[in-house]
Amino acid sequence: MRYVFGPMEGVTTSTFRRVHGALFPGCDGYYTPFISPTCDHRFTPRELREVGPERNAGLAVIPQILVKNPEDFLWCAAGLADMGYPEVNLNIGCPSATVTAKGKGAGLLRTPELLDALLEGIFSRSEIPVSVKTRIGYTSPEEFPALLAIYNRYPIHALILHPRTRQEMYAPGTVHPEAWEYALRESRAPLIYNGDLFTPGDAAAFAERYPAQETVMLCRGGAGDPALFRRLKGGPAADREELRLFHDTLFAAYREDLGALNGMRRMKELWHYLISRFEGGERLVKKMARTQDVNEYADIAGTILRELPMRTEA
Numbered sequence: 608m609r610y611v612f613g614p615m616e617g618v619t620t621s622t623f624r625r626v627h628g629a630l631f632p633g634c635d636g637y638y639t640p641f642i643s644p645t646c647d648h649r650f651t652p653r654e655l656r657e658v659g660p661e662r663n664a665g666l667a668v669i670p671q672i673l674v675k676n677p678e679d680f681l682w683c684a685a686g687l688a689d690m691g692y693p694e695v696n697l698n699i700g701c702p703s704a705t706v707t708a709k710g711k712g713a714g715l716l717r718t719p720e721l722l723d724a725l726l727e728g729i730f731s732r733s734e735i736p737v738s739v740k741t742r743i744g745y746t747s748p749e750e751f752p753a754l755l756a757i758y759n760r761y762p763i764h765a766l767i768l769h770p771r772t773r774q775e776m777y778a779p780g781t782v783h784p785e786a787w788e789y790a791l792r793e794s795r796a797p798l799i800y801n802g803d804l805f806t807p808g809d810a811a812a813f814a815e816r817y818p819a820q821e822t823v824m825l826c827r828g829g830a831g832d833p834a835l836f837r838r839l840k841g842g843p844a845a846d847r848e849e850l851r852l853f854h855d856t857l858f859a860a861y862r863e864d865l866g867a868l869n870g871m872r873r874m875k876e877l878w879h880y881l882i883s884r885f886e887g888g889e890r891l892v893k894k895m896a897r898t899q900d901v902n903e904y905a906d907i908a909g910t911i912l913r914e915l916p917m918r919t920e921a
C-alpha cells in the first residue's frame with residue numbers, strides 16, 4: 608500500500624512538509640493545500656512559499672489548485688509544470704462556505720453542468736497529468752452516480768474520493784462505504800481512498816476489506832501523529848523526545864518563515880490535532896488558543912510535551 612499525506616490548509620504547509628519529511632521520513636507523497644490562482648496570472652509570494660520548488664526539494668509533492676474556470680487552471684498548471692511538478696491536483700471537495708459560495712471546490716458539485724464544462728476545458732488542453740480530489744455529492748450521496756459519470760468522461764490521472772457529501776463536512780460517522788464501493792466498480796480513473804483513517808489499525812482494516820487498493824490518503828491522522836506514516840510501514844510510534852524535537856523544529860522554522868506571531872498561529876492550528884497524543888490536555892489547549900504571547904505559547908506547549916501522559920493511540 609502507498610500512503611500519501613493529503614492537503615490541510617493552514618496545517619500541512621511547505622514549512623510543515625519540510626520538517627515532517629526530514630524528521631519522519633516514510634510518507635509516499637504530499638499534496639499541498641490548495642492555491643487559488645486569480646485572473647492576473649501571477650504567483651503571489653505566499654503561493655511561491657507554498658509551491659516554490661526549492662521549498663519542496665527532496666519530497667514527492669503534488670500541488671493542488673482551486674478554480675472555477677479552465678483558463679486560470681491551465682495557466683497555473685503550466686507554471687507548476689515549468690517548476691518541475693509531474694502532476695497537479697484539482698480541488699472539487701473543499702466544503703468551506705466561502706469557497707462553495709464562489710462556485711469553487713465542493714460548490715461545483717451543486718452544478719454538474721459547470722463541473723462538466725470545467726473538466727472539458729481542462730482536460731482538452733492540459734499538458735500535465737491532472738488528478739481530482741472530490742466528494743460524493745453536495746447534499747446527498749444519491750448525486751454520486753451522475754457525478755461519477757461526468758468524471759468518467761475525462762482522462763483523470765487519479766480520482767481521490769472522500770466519500771462524504773459537502774453538507775456532511777467532516778461530521779463523525781458520515782463516511783459512505785457504499786459510495787466508495789460504487790466507485791470501485793464504476794470509476795474509469797484509478798482511485799485513491801481518503802477519509803477517517805486515523806491509525807495503523809484503521810489502515811489495516813481498510814486494507815483487509817479492499818486488498819486490491821494501491822493508495823490511500825490520510826490527513827487529520829497525520830497531523831495528530833507525525834509518526835503515523837512511519838508506523839503504517841511497521842516502524843515505531845513517536846516517543847516524547849521525538850515529538851518535542853518535531854514541535855521545536857517546526858516552531859523555529861515557522862518563526863523564520865512567517866515571524867513569531869504568525870508562526871505561533873500556525874502551531875496553534877496544528878495543536879488541534881497534536882493534542883490527541885496526550886491525556887487531559889483540553890484545559891491547556893484552550894489556554895493556548897487564547898494567548899497572543901509567544902513566550903506563553905512556548906511555555907504551555909513545553910508543559911504539554913514534557914508533563915502530560917502520552918496516549919499510544921489518538
Ligand SMILES: Cc1cc2nc3c(=O)[nH]c(=O)nc-3n(C[C@H](O)[C@H](O)[C@H](O)COP(=O)(O)O)c2cc1C
Pocket residue numbers: 613614615616617618639640641671698700701740769777801802803804824825826827828
Ligand atoms: C483543517 C483542514 C484543512 C483542509 N484543507 C484542504 C485543502 O486545502 N484541500 C483539500 O482538498 N482538502 C482539504 N481538507 C480535507 C482533507 O484533505 C481530507 O479530505 C479530510 O480531512 C478527510 O481526510 P481525513 O479523514 O484523513 O482527515 C482539509 C481538512 C481540514 C480538516
